[in-house]
Amino acid sequence: MTEVLVEVEDLKVYFPVRDGWSTKDDRQVKAVDGISLALRHAEVLAVVGESGCGKTTLGRTVAGLASPTSGRVWFRGKDLATLSSGERKTYRRQVQMVFQDPYDSMNPRKTAFQMIAQPLTINRIVPKTDLVNEVLRLFDNVGLAPGEAYLNRSRHQLSGGERQRLSIARSMSVNPSVIVADEPVSALDISIQGQILSLMRKLQEESSIAYLFISHDLAVVRSLADRVMIVYLGQIVEEGTTDGVFSNPRHPYTMALLAAHPIPDPELSRNRHRIVLTGDVPSPIDPPTGCRFHTRCPIARPVCSQQIPPFKDFRNGHRSACHFADQLQSMARLLNESGPASH
Amino acid sequence: MDSHWRLYFHNWVSVLGLAILVLLALVATLGPALAPFDPQDIGIAYRALPPGMVNWMGTDELGRDVFSRSISGVRVSLLVGVVAAAASTLVGIVVGSLAGYFGGVFDHILMRITEVFQVIPQFFLAVVLVALFSASVFNIIVAIAILTWPVIARLTRSEFLSLKTRQYVDAARLSGASDARVIFREILPNAMGPVIVSGTLLVGRAMLTEAGLSFLGLGDPSRVSLGVMLYQSRPFIQFAWWAALFPGLLIFLAVLSTNLVGDGLNDVINPQMVEER
Numbered sequence: 190m191t192e193v194l195v196e197v198e199d200l201k202v203y204f205p206v207r208d209g210w211s212t213k214d215d216r217q218v219k220a221v222d223g224i225s226l227a228l229r230h231a232e233v234l235a236v237v238g239e240s241g242c243g244k245t246t247l248g249r250t251v252a253g254l255a256s257p258t259s260g261r262v263w264f265r266g267k268d269l270a271t272l273s274s275g276e277r278k279t280y281r282r283q284v285q286m287v288f289q290d291p292y293d294s295m296n297p298r299k300t301a302f303q304m305i306a307q308p309l310t311i312n313r314i315v316p317k318t319d320l321v322n323e324v325l326r327l328f329d330n331v332g333l334a335p336g337e338a339y340l341n342r343s344r345h346q347l348s349g350g351e352r353q354r355l356s357i358a359r360s361m362s363v364n365p366s367v368i369v370a371d372e373p374v375s376a377l378d379i380s381i382q383g384q385i386l387s388l389m390r391k392l393q394e395e396s397s398i399a400y401l402f403i404s405h406d407l408a409v410v411r412s413l414a415d416r417v418m419i420v421y422l423g424q425i426v427e428e429g430t431t432d433g434v435f436s437n438p439r440h441p442y443t444m445a446l447l448a449a450h451p452i453p454d455p456e457l458s459r460n461r462h463r464i465v466l467t468g469d470v471p472s473p474i475d476p477p478t479g480c481r482f483h484t485r486c487p488i489a490r491p492v493c494s495q496q497i498p499p500f501k502d503f504r505n506g507h508r509s510a511c512h513f514a515d516q517l518q519s520m521a522r523l524l525n526e527s528g529p530a531s532h
Numbered sequence: 533m534d535s536h537w538r539l540y541f542h543n544w545v546s547v548l549g550l551a552i553l554v555l556l557a558l559v560a561t562l563g564p565a566l567a568p569f570d571p572q573d574i575g576i577a578y579r580a581l582p583p584g585m586v587n588w589m590g591t592d593e594l595g596r597d598v599f600s601r602s603i604s605g606v607r608v609s610l611l612v613g614v615v616a617a618a619a620s621t622l623v624g625i626v627v628g629s630l631a632g633y634f635g636g637v638f639d640h641i642l643m644r645i646t647e648v649f650q651v652i653p654q655f656f657l658a659v660v661l662v663a664l665f666s667a668s669v670f671n672i673i674v675a676i677a678i679l680t681w682p683v684i685a686r687l688t689r690s691e692f693l694s695l696k697t698r699q700y701v702d703a704a705r706l707s708g709a710s711d712a713r714v715i716f717r718e719i720l721p722n723a724m725g726p727v728i729v730s731g732t733l734l735v736g737r738a739m740l741t742e743a744g745l746s747f748l749g750l751g752d753p754s755r756v757s758l759g760v761m762l763y764q765s766r767p768f769i770q771f772a773w774w775a776a777l778f779p780g781l782l783i784f785l786a787v788l789s790t791n792l793v794g795d796g797l798n799d800v801i802n803p804q805m806v807e808e809r
């Protein structure tokens with residue numbers, strides 16, 4: 190098996206609840222609440238879940254931008270918490286991030302050139318004399334051509350797609366081995382999304398970078414990801430190979446996410462029973478007892494609110510934390526036959 | 533920046549403020565070269581002369597030329613206003629940046645201190661400080677700066693609190709930028725707009741405070757400031773009103789112009805839509 194680059198073990202990232210002036214409030218936002226994962230060399234691991242499920246916090250922690258409340262993050266076998274400052278610098282370079290909002294990820298006072306030149310000069314990637322050429326090469330690499338035309342543009346002189354290309358160029362500039370892509374296309378027009386996704390796929394194939402690819406849209410990751418991890422309220426509910434999860438979802442939440450973005454694939458949709466998601470994600474301050482999804486789950490039984498479902502393992506590392514992971518399809522069929530929402 | 537300035541010049545009130553301020557600044561810098569007489573020269577024979585061809589603004593109760601003294605007064609007032617505001621802004625920016633960026637205990641202490649300053653009547657504190665440490669221009673400047681930096685610090689802090697969560701700040705960190713670099717290159721330039729506006733408004737407030745102190749007899753006796761002139765001419769206002777009117781008018785103009793400029797800058801910076809358009 191190929192080398193594990195990033196390993197996360199039972200990661201918890203909590204934030205204090207700041208309610209105005211009161212400092213007595215000791216409740217916490219459990220943004221990430223016990224996630225473990227392993228990201229291998231040149232692998233694309235997708236993290237999918239609705240907004241507010243802790244995906245960004247997970248990504249920022251992996252990139253070293255947020256610190257764990259508990260649990261550990263290893264990079265190439267080294268615990269992040271114990272890195273020396275020199276090792277930390279290397280780590281910073283090795284794990285880069287592409288952000289959700291390409292507009293906000295550019296300093297309003299900087300030009301495209303300055304934005305790409307900064308990591309190159311700080312990390313002494315190229316000598317000063319080659320700086321412009323290297324920036325132009327990186328522009329070209331992400332499809333910003335002719336590069337000269339972009340050098341002096343600032344963020345308001347670029348389209349959304351161009352901004353995200355720049356963001357990608359910035360993350361690539363230091364030759365990382367891992368890129369955390371936090372919903373890199375969700376802020377873009379549908380027509381642009383495909384272009385950026387294929388750019389990311391191209392770069393990944395060329396440079397063998399590993400992606401931790403975050404998305405709220407399961408459909409987006411299908412053609413890109415090797416493995417998929419579904420998260421709900423800071424926890425993993427299902428994970429497996431992309432094929433396994435798409436063709437045989439083992440958690441009602443995953444089924445609901447699949448139903449939310451139907452895939453134009455007759456073979457897959459023929460035998461699929463739909464679960465429709467209603468309501469909002471509950472507060473991560475006080476997550477529901479038992480299975481966290483039970484408040485929105487159409488097939489929930491009494492046990493679901495009382496007992497935390499353990500993971501059930503299926504083939505190829507496919508696992509699901511649902512009490513009824515084995516009987517899902519038949520339960521969903523019953524649900525569909527008895528008509529919409531009869532409770 | 534070009535478009536910013538064009539926006540500023542769209543508002544004639546802001547332009548007027550800037551014009552007055554530039555004029556006063558010229559007077560202050562050229563100073564003695566413009567004055568027809570020595571501002572301190574006493575002439576028994578020329579006491580309390582009304583404005584005329586020789587003494588354009590008249591003379592005061594000791595026969596000193598009010599015009600020459602006013603020029604000197606503008607110089608002192610602007611000096612106090614600008615230096616006090618600059619010192620206060622500088623301290624406020626440093627403290628506010630560190631508190632906003634690093635948070636924690638330091639931030640907590642800063643916030644408590646600024647709260648204390650907000651409930652103490654400021655002018656009263658200035659009076660106490662200057663009375664304690666003798667009335668010199670330097671001490672007055674220090675007292676004003678001590679009083680006003682918390683305002684700038686709070687403002688800078690709140691800008692930092694919101695700007696430090698920007699994704700470009702995260703991106704800079706991933707680029708390997710140190711804390712110092714993130715503070716000075718990424719956040720501070722974007723936080724400066726509102727801070728500059730407040731700093732400009734402080735210039736007017738500082739000048740008013742200086743005038744107020746002088747009017748209470750806590751002005752620097754060795755320097756002719758507009759406030760000192762008001763203070764000295766007050767008892768004689770019935771037969772030499774011009775000796776009070778002109779310095780009073782100049783204080784008014786100086787404070788008004790800095791406020792107009794501050795407001796003008798605020799209008800330019802606050803919508804912050806210029807860039808987006």
Ligand SMILES: Nc1ncnc2c1ncn2[C@@H]1O[C@H](COP(=O)(O)OP(=O)(O)O)[C@@H](O)[C@H]1O
Pocket residue numbers: 204205218219220238239240241242243244245246247473
């Ligand atoms: N810095 C923070 N301080 C407090 N709460 C936070 C912070 N960052 C995220 N959260 C909270 O943590 C939860 C998960 O957020 P996030 O990681 O952004 O989820 P996602 O990216 O899946 O939408 C949300 O409830 C969010 O409000």
Ligand SMILES: [Mg+2]
Pocket residue numbers: 241244245246289371
């Ligand atoms: Mg997010």
